[in-house]
Amino acid sequence: MxxxxxxxxxxxxxxxxxxxxxxxxxxxxxxxxxxxxxxxxxxxxxxxxxxxxxxxxxxxxxxxxxxxxxxxxxxNKELSQVMYDQAMALSYNSPWYTTNEPSALLAERLAGHAPEGVGHVFYTTGGSSAVETALRFMQFYNNVRGRPEKKLIVSREGAYHGSTYLAASMNGRPRDHDWMDSAKEQVIKLSCPNPFRRPKGMTLEAYTDFLIEEFRATIEKVGADRIGAFIGEPVMASGGVIVPPPGYLPRMRALCAEHEILFIADEVVTAFGRLGHVFASKEVFGIEPDMITFAKGVTSGYFPLGGVMIRSKLFEDLRQSNHNDAMFAHGLTYSSHPIGCAVALKNLDILEDGLxxxxxxxxxxxxxxxxxxxxxxxxxxxxxxxxxxxxxxxxxxxxxxxxxxxxxxxxxxxxxxxxxxxxxxxxxxxxxxxxxxxxxxxxxxxxxxxxxxxxxxxxxxxxxxxxxxx
CATH class of the missing domain: 3.90.1150.10 (Aspartate Aminotransferase, domain 1)
Structure with a gap:
């Protein structure tokens, strides 16, 4: 009963x-x-x-x-009030066939903070679904461009990217996969870029060289025509707050660009002020990713919201393909949720107003x-x-x-x-x-x-x- x-x-x-x-x-x-x-x-x-x-x-x-x-x-009273006000104005609309104002305004604000050229956003409900979306977009992108074999994803030992199936397959923390299935055949794992655990006697410069050469050798062995994306947290959060050695991220980005490998910066933790900026990729680490995943701090945890910032050129490539009817068959009931987007807008106001x-x-x-x-x-x-x-x-x-x-x-x-x-x-x-x-x-x-x-x-x-x- x-x-x-x-x-x-x-x-x-x-x-x-x-x-x-x-x-x-x-x-x-x-x-x-x-x-x-x-x-x-x-x-x-x-x-x-x-x-x-x-x-x-x-x-x-x-x-x-x-x-x-x-x-x-x-x-925070401001976020709480915005949540109430938006719920009373419009609590929900279907993103399949309608659009709400907060989601559009937030997209514009986020594009203004992202690296130049990263001007589009797909909203999700959190970090796992953001990563899942980025990876599925990479697969769709390469299918439409006639490169169905270019799908392998490079991740790193010690990484954490989420709990949904494909996102969790990117995880590299010890014991994450002991009892759980994963799409391991789609994933290549590189070494964790942890300076504290580098070989004894190795300088930081030599350690960075080792990590870069490992990636370069992997590309040569597997073939750039088979690797679709590299995904990495600028700072490995749940892996133990691992800050990579100097120069590591820009050199990894350069290798990706050289071989047409999409660079996905997983900023679920590092975005929205955690490192003092809305997005940390360019401002802190000097990199301009193809995609940036985010969640958590976008609403300060007051409402479940995440998303993927995507380089606009990728959409131009798709529009110029020979497959005009190819559909990105991916979406979520709560994508572009009006309450979440309204809260995120006010959250950005607070961050920008001195915080x-x-x-x-x-x-x-x-x-x-x-x-x-x-x-x-x-x-x-x-x-x-x-x-x-x-x-x-x-x-x-x-x-x-x-x-x-x-x-x-x-x-x-x-x-x-x-x-x-x-x-x-x-x-x-x-x-x-x-x-x-x-x-x-x-x-x-x-x-x-x-x-x-x-x-x-x-x-x-x-x-x-x-x-x-x-």
């Missing part, structure tokens, strides 16, 4: 009751088979600015900004305060750009399989941080930090102090229990 409405509303006001309902009915993302369909995760009651409040009433700094996305902070500049101004302080954590013996490296950083802890230097201890390290740091007032996103042995862009210097200092104390407490526990020698 269905629960009565009154009972559900009452339960919604009780965190313990909500967690019980979730454990009984809700399937969480990325579960393990031991607890799948029977798991309750930590309950968050509310958010305000850079803070969230948990079930115990603790006010926590939202270290990961939700999931890299709450860029203008929680409880982007403030982010650029405060980034050095954020990076330097977190970089100081390297004084702790457990911390192997702190790396990042803008308002995103990864703290990689190295507890096991000798074991062939350090996963067990690495997982323990991440869980302990997370537990201590939450007790002290900071929500983190532990990625096994790494703490990923990407707070709302509205964070100030004092709040950054508090965040760094909590991380320092939590890692120090974890060190002490590991030594005391004989799990780590320090």
């Amino acid at each position: 269905a629960a009565k409405r009154e009972e559900m509303e009452f339960a919604g006001n009780t965190p313990n009751a909500v967690e019980a309902i979730a454990e009984k009915h809700l399937v969480q993302p990325w579960p393990v088979s031991e607890t799948i369909g029977a798991e309750a995760r930590g309950f968050i009651e509310s958010g305000d600015g850079i803070y969230v409040t948990d079930a115990e009433g603790r006010r926590l700094i939202d270290g990961p900004a939700g999931m890299w996305c709450v860029n203008v902070g929680h409880r 982007l500049a403030e982010t650029r101004a405060i980034s050095d302080h954020f990076q330097s305060r977190l970089k100081a954590l390297e004084e702790l013996p457990l911390v192997g490296e702190v790396r990042g750009l803008g308002l995103m950083a990864g703290i990689e802890c190295v507890a096991d230097h000798v074991s062939n399989n350090p996963l067990t201890l690495d997982l323990e390290v991440g869980k302990r740091i997370d537990r201590h941080c939450q007790a002290l007032g900071l929500l983190v996103r532990p990625l096994i042995n790494m703490c990923v930090m990407s707070p709302p862009l509205t964070i100030n210097r004092d709040q950054i200092d508090t965040m760094a102090e909590i991380l320092h104390k939590s890692i120090a407490l974890t060190q002490d526990e590991l030594v005391r229990e004989g799990l780590w020698k320090g």
Whole structure:
């Protein structure tokens, strides 16, 4: 029998009751088979600015900004009002045969921020569907141009591009594919461009040369006539905030252009202020991609929206083909959603009205305060750009399989941080930090102090229990 409405509303006001309902009915993302369909995760009651409040009433700094996305902070009245106003004006229209004003105006605004010539946008519902769209467009493009064999996609170890089938096939993080099927026959994986893990004694310049030569050799071996696209995050986010070595991205872009390989910059995380610009590809890394995927920060997480910016010349090529009736048979019910696009427009207003500049101004302080954590013996490296950083802890230097201890390290740091007032996103042995862009210097200092104390407490526990020698 269905629960009565009154009972559900009452339960919604009780965190313990909500967690019980979730454990009984809700399937969480990325579960393990031991607890799948029977798991309750930590309950968050509310958010305000850079803070969230948990079930115990603790006010926590939202270290990961939700999931890299709450860029203008929680409880923003302007975004909330726009969402209401647009819903009351037009809550939905079908993109199959009608157009709404917010989607058109947003397309114009986004084209103004993208690299020159990248002037078209296809809207999706999030990052995974954005990547899926970009890859399917590449396939369609080459089919229409009479190159049906030019479909292979080059990705990298350590990458994360989404959870839909083709997008997930691009992922290169350890264990992502252990139990899941993928289109692996369509994917070529290159080395992760992680300077911290480069061979001992190798300079950064030599390491960049090695990575570029690996791509060049791959093209020669496989054949440029079979490779349709290269996809890469300018900064590998979920892979551990991996910042590539100097010159890597422009040289990869040049190789793609030389061999007519479409360059897809996956900016689902790095766009909309995370690195101080609406799009970071050209402004930060000096590259002009053929496509840019985005999501997350485009609405600051207030509404599910994503998209793909596409170079206009690609459409010109298609219009000049001999296949006038070729159809790009791809679309989503919620493409160009009027509420999402209206929220994104207001979100851009907020970013452009000083927040982007403030982010650029405060980034050095954020990076330097977190970089100081390297004084702790457990911390192997702190790396990042803008308002995103990864703290990689190295507890096991000798074991062939350090996963067990690495997982323990991440869980302990997370537990201590939450007790002290900071929500983190532990990625096994790494703490990923990407707070709302509205964070100030004092709040950054508090965040760094909590991380320092939590890692120090974890060190002490590991030594005391004989799990780590320090």
